[in-house]
Amino acid sequence: GQNIDQPTEMTATEGAIVQINCTYQTSGFNGLFWYQQHAGEAPTFLSYNVLDGLEEKGRFSSFLSRSKGYSYLLLKELQMKDSASYLCAVREDNAGNMLTFGGGTRLMVKP
Amino acid sequence: ETGVTQSPTHLIKTRGQQVTLRCSSQSGHNTVSWYQQALGQGPQFIFQYYREEENGRGNFPPRFSGLQFPNYSSELNVNALELDDSALYLCASSLSNNEQFFGPGTRLTVL
Numbered sequence: 450g451q452n453i454d455q456p457t458e459m460t461a462t463e464g465a466i467v468q469i470n471c472t473y474q475t476s477g478f479n480g481l482f483w484y485q486q487h488a489g490e491a492p493t494f495l496s497y498n499v500l501d502g503l504e505e506k507g508r509f510s511s512f513l514s515r516s517k518g519y520s521y522l523l524l525k526e527l528q529m530k531d532s533a534s535y536l537c538a539v540r541e542d543n544a545g546n547m548l549t550f551g552g553g554t555r556l557m558v559k560p
Numbered sequence: 561e562t563g564v565t566q567s568p569t570h571l572i573k574t575r576g577q578q579v580t581l582r583c584s585s586q587s588g589h590n591t592v593s594w595y596q597q598a599l600g601q602g603p604q605f606i607f608q609y610y611r612e613e614e615n616g617r618g619n620f621p622p623r624f625s626g627l628q629f630p631n632y633s634s635e636l637n638v639n640a641l642e643l644d645d646s647a648l649y650l651c652a653s654s655l656s657n658n659e660q661f662f663g664p665g666t667r668l669t670v671l
Contacts, residue, residue: 453602482659484662490664491562491564491650491662491663491664491665492603492650492662493562493662494659494660494661497659536602536603538602540657545591545608545610545615545616545657546591546593546608546616546654546656546657546658546660547593547605547608547616547618548593548603548605548660549605550595550602550603550604551602552600552601552602553600553601553602
């Protein structure tokens with residue numbers, strides 16, 4: 450089984466940088482995903498890490514440390530439209546394409 | 561827009577009834593996964609279909625069943641509905657083990 454933890458809520462200011470952490474415990478690991486979900490909408494794919502290190506994609510970056518069971522999503526130059534839930538999900542070895550999600554972090558961006 | 565569609569958008573049922581939810585996958589995708597998302601929580605994996613065969617199942621009772629058709633569209637059936645089945649049901653399609661693209665979801669309310 451898997452256990453995935455991320456903070457429930459965070460608040461940040463427009464234009465700032467915010468880091469959303471995710472820790473996981475798994476019997477096998479085959480990749481970590483970050484999704485963004487606006488209220489009432491479907492999750493949309495943000496990033497994928499399977500090797501240690503930082504993946505950068507525009508204003509969003511994601512970091513993975515497999516030995517520590519740790520990832521973070523970094524959002525730069527925050528905009529009001531970044532207010533959403535951010536979901537961390539882990540794919541386990543030998544589990545097809547099944548994703549196990551954390552509870553999500555609700556980010557509120559204030560002016 | 562992910563190219564994944566789901567129907568219906570909203571549905572209200574009463575306890576004990578049966579429901580069928582539908583999902584059309586993105587063109588070229590052969591794998592469909594279904595998730596249940598309760599309010600304020602992350603999605604929970606129900607099951608996955610790959611080339612018309614069930615390819616993995618989460619911790620859901622047998623009254624949750626599914627199908628995948630030759631065109632890779634899929635159905636989720638839930639029998640003997642319970643109040644706790646009220647949730648957003650998300651379908652995600654992918655090409656084998658690549659990133660999953662989510663549909664807009666079906667909001668099911670059980671009264």
